[in-house]
Amino acid sequence: MARTDAESLAGFLTGLSPETRRFSTFDGHDLAAARELCSAIARYDKLRLVLEEEASGGIVGLLEFSLSLPQNDVARYRKAGIHLDEGTDCRFGPTLADEHQGKGLATQVFPLICEVARRLGKRRIILWGGVLADNPRAIRYYEKNGFRTVGSFTGPDGQRSLDMILDIIPR
Numbered sequence: 001m002a003r004t005d006a007e008s009l010a011g012f013l014t015g016l017s018p019e020t021r022r023f024s025t026f027d028g029h030d031l032a033a034a035r036e037l038c039s040a041i042a043r044y045d046k047l048r049l050v051l052e053e054e055a056s057g058g059i060v061g062l063l064e065f066s067l068s069l070p071q072n073d074v075a076r077y078r079k080a081g082i083h084l085d086e087g088t089d090c091r092f093g094p095t096l097a098d099e100h101q102g103k104g105l106a107t108q109v110f111p112l113i114c115e116v117a118r119r120l121g122k123r124r125i126i127l128w129g130g131v132l133a134d135n136p137r138a139i140r141y142y143e144k145n146g147f148r149t150v151g152s153f154t155g156p157d158g159q160r161s162l163d164m165i166l167d168i169i170p171r
């Protein structure tokens with residue numbers, strides 16, 4: 001994502017349906033939120049990849065990595081017998097525009113996601129914030145791309161989410 005992407009990114013965020021917004025939990029969905037995401041480039045521990053549609057040039061997906069691991073994630077995974085390590089583990093969260101969901105697009109680009117993670121020196125990917133238990137398409141997406149469920153937790157809003165992890169196959 002480049003700093004000049006804010007308007008295009010705002011178009012993507014404002015177009016998201018209420019359901020997709022609930023599943024993906026961005027801080028906001030307007031130009032200010034898009035500017036905030038763009039100004040975060042190279043400032044924090046996040047790496048955000050955008051998917052652009054060739055014909056329109058519009059952003060149709062945002063694929064986010066976080067290279068830091070919050071302590072509560074580390075503690076939850078430890079309970080499941082998995083010892084997370086910031087050197088080799090990262091968090092991932094994808095969001096596609098509604099009209100592009102369920103067509104295999106995020107699966108098509110998944111090898112690239114793994115390649116980016118590998119280049120960052122990562123060996124495993126966990127879900128950023130887990131996946132809501134009532135989001136069957138995302139759960140199926142992760143499962144078919146090799147993630148396994150390691151546990152579940154209830155968020156501050158009372159909603160149940162699953163923790164999932166993927167071992168990246170080395171090249």
Ligand SMILES: CC(C)(COP(=O)(O)OP(=O)(O)OC[C@H]1O[C@@H](n2cnc3c(N)ncnc32)[C@H](O)[C@@H]1OP(=O)(O)O)[C@@H](O)C(=O)NCCC(=O)NCCS
Nearest residue numbers: 023095096101102103104105106107131136137138140141
């Ligand atoms: C989750 C997301 C990134 C997946 O990308 P995608 O390109 O839509 O995923 P794919 O089309 O490759 O795979 C979806 C799978 O779920 C299946 N599916 C779709 N709706 C389903 C449902 N209601 N119940 C069960 N499976 C469902 C599809 O059939 C497909 O599986 P198949 O290939 O075995 O048939 C995308 O749908 C999205 O952005 N959703 C909204 C935001 C979101 O939920 N982000 C994840 C937050 S954790």
